[in-house]
Amino acid sequence: MPNVKVLLKQYKAEGRITEDDFAINQSAPVPQEADLKPDEVAYETKFLSVDPYMRGRITGSRDSYVEPFEENEPLDGYGSAVVTASKHSQYKPGDILVSAHLPWVKYGVVNLGSGSSYHGKITKAEGELAKVPLEWHVGVLGMPSYTAWYGLEVIGKPKRGETLVVSAGSGAVGQAVIQFAKSMGLRVVASAGSEEKVKYLKETLKVDEAFNYKTVDSLANALKKACPNGIDLYFDNVQGEFLDAVLLNINVYGRIIACGGISQYESHRHEQYGNKALMMIVARQVRMEGFIILHHYDRYNEFVKDVMERINKGQFHYKMDIAHGLDKGPQILIGVLNGKNFGKAALEV
Amino acid sequence: MPNVKVLLKQYKAEGRITEDDFAINQSAPVPQEADLKPDEVAYETKFLSVDPYMRGRITGSRDSYVEPFEENEPLDGYGSAVVTASKHSQYKPGDILVSAHLPWVKYGVVNLGSGSSYHGKITKAEGELAKVPLEWHVGVLGMPSYTAWYGLEVIGKPKRGETLVVSAGSGAVGQAVIQFAKSMGLRVVASAGSEEKVKYLKETLKVDEAFNYKTVDSLANALKKACPNGIDLYFDNVQGEFLDAVLLNINVYGRIIACGGISQYESHRHEQYGNKALMMIVARQVRMEGFIILHHYDRYNEFVKDVMERINKGQFHYKMDIAHGLDKGPQILIGVLNGKNFGKAALEV
Structure with missing residues (x-):
């Protein structure tokens, strides 16, 4: 059971991306509970969202929506994960993490302490949101x-x-x-x-x-x-x-x-x-x-309430197109940019 | 002292307009007071505004800002005029007319009765607006x-x-x-x-x-x-x-x-x-x-108040580029579309 990471090799300012622009690293170690430092959490990524805006982050330009990816580092984006081990008092194994900033890795470790740059960016699903299927976080609630x-x-x-x-x-x-x-x-x-x-x-x-x-x-x-x-x-x-x-x-x-x-x-x-x-x-x-x-997540709770009501009444369809295996990431992203997906594209890690 | 009219010969969907696209008619009669019907007003046009948006009205298309001009009819637009004779109880000689709908004619007659299509579209300058130089209506107050x-x-x-x-x-x-x-x-x-x-x-x-x-x-x-x-x-x-x-x-x-x-x-x-x-x-x-x-003249009075205050304090510049003679109209309009004007282009009729 190796770790898997999907990395961007280098920026591509324009034109079509290909699988050669990415590297799949399957040799990284799986983080162990014994190695965790205080405030760190180990997790297993479950679903990752594959979205067209990610192309802009591959240009290397700051004129896109969001900050560029880092070269030779994993891509990152929206996703859901499950805590496997924790040295943070507010997280325990089984907790569900949701975020716009999950790296494209199968097993990860993140410091969620108040001084960490991920504090508040990777958060725990609470209440109703902790009970829904994990793919909903990159789907109907994504x-x-x-x-x-x-x-x-x-x-x-x-x-x-x-x-x-x-x-x-x-x-x-x-x-x-x-x-x-x-x-x-x-x-x-x-x-x-x-x-x-x-x-x-x-x-x-x-x-x-x-x-x-x-x-x-x-x-x-x-x-x-x-x-x-x-x-x-x-x-x-x-x-x-x-x-x-x-x-x-x-x-x-x-x-x-x-x-x-x-x-x-x-x-x-x-x-x-x-x-x-x-x-x-x-x-x-x-x-x-x-x-x-x-930049507008201030109304997200209102949205969740609205959508959950629709779902509970059986009044909302949300077709997903889920690929299996993190190593399929580059291929699925390329497909999304060419309209190959039918419904919301995501990876089941 | 003949009448003068500037007419559009025919629509020109694209490309540069030339003087050949217009006709200057100097043979129309000057309206006489004796010919006026009830509610009609005779006037002499004083200033006409020459504006880039007029090009859109020459395309013949309804995708422009405003309705197209009519072929073989005078152009029209913003301007100021002085009443010379009136059979309308609320207008008397010397009254100043201001409008977005003044035809490009030196002497005109218009029915301003409540049933007329010009009622409310050609109006009388009142109060402070009746006292300013006539070119201000196509200039600093235009x-x-x-x-x-x-x-x-x-x-x-x-x-x-x-x-x-x-x-x-x-x-x-x-x-x-x-x-x-x-x-x-x-x-x-x-x-x-x-x-x-x-x-x-x-x-x-x-x-x-x-x-x-x-x-x-x-x-x-x-x-x-x-x-x-x-x-x-x-x-x-x-x-x-x-x-x-x-x-x-x-x-x-x-x-x-x-x-x-x-x-x-x-x-x-x-x-x-x-x-x-x-x-x-x-x-x-x-x-x-x-x-x-x-479509937004609801705040015009507020604007006038603001600008008059600035003018009265000597704090507002408004450079005009005034040509003399209605027959210069086509040439000035062509100039405006080519950036030949320096300041607000207008015709002194």
Whole structure:
């Protein structure tokens, strides 16, 4: 039972990442209880979230959402883990750790003392959150689901009867956006990149209209047809050409919830899409607003309460696409950036 | 003393307009008092505002700010006029008319009765506003100056000590933005398109930094140098490449007051600039918000009070570039779209 670590070899500013950009280290020792220092906790990672924003952390640039990864160090991100041994008075074996800062290692040790840089960043699941399946922390209760809730509510400020468009509709954020939006009385139009995903949008998530963005002749015409009353809200996960197509159909006082830009993350600078419809922001008095959910966890408890109620009533779907084995990490991340995942991508470590 | 009318011959969807796109009609009769019907008012136009947004009304498209002009009809826009004869009980000769809807004619007749489509759209200057020089209605009290005040205050929500960048700084909107911003305690950086304009920005308007956007090697580097603490607010009058350069230097929670896009109004679709820095809207949690001042005149009286106080204290500069003769209209409008004006462009009819 060796330890496993997934490391970034070196930064790649632009273009597609490949498995060669990562190293799988299977020779590191498994931490032993006897080696723990005061305030240290040993844990076994259970689930890790695999998300498109991670591409930005591989560029090495500080113009991305979050700090870059370190070269020759493990990647890190959202995940859930179980304490196996502890020399910290507030943690005991079996406790569940949840965090945005779990390294991509199978077995880890972390100092959770009040002076540690991880203090408050890796926390214990309490109450109701300690009882849910461990994959929920990277799924229905995870960062992308909360992103959907917060972005729609706080940035979008929707009004009943408005039309919302969401791109990457079957993805980690999109499927949650759709369900929150439907329950707010919005007309919801979603896009996805395969017929199977479009079927899921229509039959399971009950969107009002859905289309495969890869097979329509014109995105602008597809949106025009799907939104006869124009677009009031756009939850943007992709940027690029789709954003222009939305702008050409946007209504007065439209809002663009600028959440991500997966269509552009891996493009080379010279082949990047240039947006040409920005005058519509003026002409239709549009508000386009970006946010990074990491900085807005103040409403997370409210979100959990809302989602748990929906789950308990059997009213919330959250499709996950879980790969098994930490060594699959690079492959799954590459897949996410190419739309290969169907539902929220995660690793079962 | 013939009447003069400036008419649009036909729509031009893209590219540069020329004088051939307009007709000057000097053969129309001058309206006579005896011909007036009940509720009609005859007037002589005194000043007309010449503004970049008018280019959008020549495209024929409804995707611009405002309704298109009519082909083979006079252009129209902001202006001031004096009543010469009246069959309306509330108007008398000498009254000053102000409006966003004055046709480009020297002598006009308009029905101002309550059933008329001009009722409330062409109004009488009252109180203090009836006593100011007539060019002030298209100048310091005109639409672009109010645009600056409203955009900064309502859309920008500035905080003392923040850094604001404004493009087209010596233009109709820009010079007002600078002065409002300085009095709010902002650090102000402005650009313009000639050395003479840059000198005006520095010496008269007292900006903290100014540069000639036509002669810098790199807009992004020029902004980086001029804004060592980054950009908090951008009052955008130009869009295009300048907007990307700002985005590359924008701070977390930056705001872009999307007012206009003069760099793009006359470009052909295939040569239009494509914006590639929009991921910064997400990465820096930026709000970019458009507005059309025509729909926000509810705070105009507050603006007038503010500006009149500044003027009375000798604390407000507003450079105008006034051409004489309505027949110069097309030439001046073309000039405005090419940055030939220095200060707020207007016609003295």
